[in-house]
Amino acid sequence: MNWPDLYLALASGGLYVVAIACLGLDATFGKPLARRLALVLTVVGLAVHTAALAVRTILARDVPFTDLFEYTLFMSWAIVLAYLVSFRKRLPRVGAIVLLAIVFLMIGASFFYYNDPGGGKMPALRSYWLYIHVSLAALGETFFAVGFVGSLIYLAKRAGGGSADSLSNLEDLTYRAVSMGFPLFTAGALVAGAIWAKRAWGAYWSWDPKEVLSLVVWLVYAAYLHARLVRGLRGPAAAALSIVGFLLTLFTIFSTLIFGGLHAYG
Amino acid sequence: MAVLAVLSLIGATVPQGEAAAYYTRSYGGFFGGLIWHLRLADVFRSAYYTWLLVLLCGMVLACSLKGLPARVRATRPKQFISDPAAILRMAPSARVVVDLEPEEARLHAVDILRKHLYAVRSRVDGDGLVVVASKMGLARYGSVILHLSFIFLLAGGISVAHLGSRAYETTRVGDSFDVVAAGGEVVKVTVEDFDIEFDDRSNISDFLCDVAVRGRDGLIARATVRPNHPLKLMRREFYLVSYEEDPTVPAGFMAAVLDSAGAPVVPHLYIPVAEPAYVEELAASVQGLNGVVPQVRVTFDDGGVESHALREGLQVRASGAYAFVLMHAVPSVVVTLEVIEEPGQALVLIGLMLLTLGGFVSLYLSHRTVWLVVRPHAGGKAEVSLGARASRNPEGMVREFDAMRRTLDELA
Numbered sequence: 196m197n198w199p200d201l202y203l204a205l206a207s208g209g210l211y212v213v214a215i216a217c218l219g220l221d222a223t224f225g226k227p228l229a230r231r232l233a234l235v236l237t238v239v240g241l242a243v244h245t246a247a248l249a250v251r252t253i254l255a256r257d258v259p260f261t262d263l264f265e266y267t268l269f270m271s272w273a274i275v276l277a278y279l280v281s282f283r284k285r286l287p288r289v290g291a292i293v294l295l296a297i298v299f300l301m302i303g304a305s306f307f308y309y310n311d312p313g314g315g316k317m318p319a320l321r322s323y324w325l326y327i328h329v330s331l332a333a334l335g336e337t338f339f340a341v342g343f344v345g346s347l348i349y350l351a352k353r354a355g356g357g358s359a360d361s362l363s364n365l366e367d368l369t370y371r372a373v374s375m376g377f378p379l380f381t382a383g384a385l386v387a388g389a390i391w392a393k394r395a396w397g398a399y400w401s402w403d404p405k406e407v408l409s410l411v412v413w414l415v416y417a418a419y420l421h422a423r424l425v426r427g428l429r430g431p432a433a434a435a436l437s438i439v440g441f442l443l444t445l446f447t448i449f450s451t452l453i454f455g456g457l458h459a460y461g
Numbered sequence: 462m463a464v465l466a467v468l469s470l471i472g473a474t475v476p477q478g479e480a481a482a483y484y485t486r487s488y489g490g491f492f493g494g495l496i497w498h499l500r501l502a503d504v505f506r507s508a509y510y511t512w513l514l515v516l517l518c519g520m521v522l523a524c525s526l527k528g529l530p531a532r533v534r535a536t537r538p539k540q541f542i543s544d545p546a547a548i549l550r551m552a553p554s555a556r557v558v559v560d561l562e563p564e565e566a567r568l569h570a571v572d573i574l575r576k577h578l579y580a581v582r583s584r585v586d587g588d589g590l591v592v593v594a595s596k597m598g599l600a601r602y603g604s605v606i607l608h609l610s611f612i613f614l615l616a617g618g619i620s621v622a623h624l625g626s627r628a629y630e631t632t633r634v635g636d637s638f639d640v641v642a643a644g645g646e647v648v649k650v651t652v653e654d655f656d657i658e659f660d661d662r663s664n665i666s667d668f669l670c671d672v673a674v675r676g677r678d679g680l681i682a683r684a685t686v687r688p689n690h691p692l693k694l695m696r697r698e699f700y701l702v703s704y705e706e707d708p709t710v711p712a713g714f715m716a717a718v719l720d721s722a723g724a725p726v727v728p729h730l731y732i733p734v735a736e737p738a739y740v741e742e743l744a745a746s747v748q749g750l751n752g753v754v755p756q757v758r759v760t761f762d763d764g765g766v767e768s769h770a771l772r773e774g775l776q777v778r779a780s781g782a783y784a785f786v787l788m789h790a791v792p793s794v795v796v797t798l799e800v801i802e803e804p805g806q807a808l809v810l811i812g813l814m815l816l817t818l819g820g821f822v823s824l825y826l827s828h829r830t831v832w833l834v835v836r837p838h839a840g841g842k843a844e845v846s847l848g849a850r851a852s853r854n855p856e857g858m859v860r861e862f863d864a865m866r867r868t869l870d871e872l873a
Contacts, residue, residue, distance in 0.1 A: 313664075315662060317665070318665065318666065318667045318668055318689075321689065322689040363552050367855050371855075374824040374852070375824075377820060377824060378820035378824050381816060381820045382821075385813075385816070386814075386816055389809075389813055390813060394690075395688060397627065397691065397698060397700040397702075397801045398627075399809050399813075400618075402477075407470075407472060407473040408469075408470070411470060414462055414465075414466055415466075418462070424852075450473070453474075
């Protein structure tokens with residue numbers, strides 16, 4: 196079997212698992228060397244992950260987010276990139292472990308719906324709106340993943356009596372991630388999606404399961420931002436909203452496997 | 462919104478538009494009956510869902526109408542906060558006691574804020590002086606733009622739903638159907654041709670049909686319609702939705718031309734029913750004739766003509782040098798076009814653009830606000846409680862706040 200893209204993706208997943216183990220060692224036994232090794236492994240994992248996407252792009256002769264396998268591979272790659280570039284210094288070790296675990300699970304899940312890259316894409320997908328709609332939606336969801344981890348760790352630390360500073364840092368991290376992801380998700384999933392739907396299917400909105408679920412995700416994050424900006428909502432309620440938002444996001448991504456619908460190819 | 466979200470989830474998870482028996486079979490007697498009687502089998506078209514949407518739209522509209530004029534008028538829309546405890550709960554926040562009268566302390570604080578380019582408003586509130594200062598820039602227009610986007614989307618959605626129309630026309634290639642265009646004129650739409658394109662890996666890359674639109678005075682337009690490329694004409698849009706082969710009516714026949722050794726010279730020779738193919742250089746012509754039993758006629762160099770009933774695998778040797786092998790009949794194609802009239806789509810488009818713009822302006826452009834309460838303190842001094850919030854770059858806000866507080870501390 197000749198699936199170099201899949202093998203590279205799984206290799207990157209393996210590297211992330213070893214990075215998680217190193218971070219766990221550091222968290223348990225306080226080994227700074229293990230922490231540095233985890234960083235190196237994450238960077239190498241990202242390089243291999245990038246190679247997987249590049250190989251997929253070459254084999255498919257198209258951008259690597261036209262089906263569910265490619266989408267999860269691309270989004271997990273973007274999560275690692277966002278972590279290394281923007282959030283590494285602010286996310287505590289345990290947060291990094293959870294984030295990399297999510298990435299690993301996404302790569303692992305992608306294995307089950309691997310598609311032949313030479314299969315081509317259906318005519319309805321042959322539009323430049325594909326690049327705008329899917330890439331922006333994936334990037335928005337990437338930041339939601341970071342916000343989810345920030346909220347999860349916030350709730351855990353709060354239950355364990357974490358310091359006010361660390362809690363405030365996690366709240367701000369979540370808010371920052373969501374406020375970066377929300378406009379991207381709005382522009383990509385809803386706006387570009389609606390405009391493309393009009394061109395391809397003749398209607399901005401068709402009550403397709405994935406459309407509806409994306410709207411619900413948008414409403415949850417809109418409620419989070421509205422409550423925080425207008426009412427100053429903070430604390431566990433805000434964290435819970437962010438967590439619910441990302442769980443719904445994951446459900447939305449994989450919903451086509453259950454419900455089919457107009458987005459059944461993606 | 463919560464009820465709408467729950468109903469939307471139900472509508473997305475429970476298959477919609479099935480018969481009552483399906484729900485009883487899939488979910489059992491009790492839940493199946495519940496789904497059917499609560500109209501959860503058709504959530505998005507139910508009256509209660511529509512009314513909830515109308516209610517939500519009304520609320521958004523009311524909020525917009527109530528809040529917009531103030532938003533548009535106000536250059537500094539932030540509200541005063543006169544409770545020092547609320548200010549001290551912000552991050553960052555501080556309490557400073559300065560050796561000045563409260564009014565003097567306020568003037569100094571305002572001066573510091575203005576040096577940091579804040580727009581400042583003050584007022585007397587009980588025994589204290591309250592100040593709100595904001596550095597909003599363009600970000601203050603974010604909520605205005607978002608409110609406008611909701612109004613446009615709402616108006617567009619209502620227009621599309623109530624003034625628009627959509628119809629599906631299934632037509633065989635070569636046939637026509639009538640459409641009532643703008644102004645009541647009836648135009649005839651003819652599907653002239655259909656084609657499927659393949660990439661170099663033999664995957665279907667596109668399918669398309671040629672459409673001619675004719676009015677009373679003749680041809681109005683001729684265009685190729687394909688997925689993502691509808692024809693827009695006379696306030697109507699024509700979308701190619703799907704195609705289907707109809708094997709009962711052949712559109713033509715596929716043949717191959719072989720040389721005397723049996724090697725293919727022309728591996729795929731399409732012979733349309735309507736347009737006979739003619740292969741002059743092979744010194745013979747092949748003609749498909751439409752009818753109940755399709756015939757192929759081969760004309761030889763010596764003027765001889767042979768007719769054969771068409772059947773798969775039929776082989777006719779022409780001039781001894783070439784052979785025609787008729788491989789199979791090519792079925793005719795039936796295409797489905799969707800004809801749409803949507804008068805509100807420009808409003809929806811503007812609403813979508815404003816929604817994007819409003820989101821980016823609100824969340825990506827930085828805005829900072831500082832609140833102060835100055836109260837008299839023992840010994841003729843003033844107690845200044847100050848707190849701040851920033852939409853972005855909280856570290857930058859903390860640095861700026863610390864700098865302002867240090868300047869204020871120097872007065873202490």
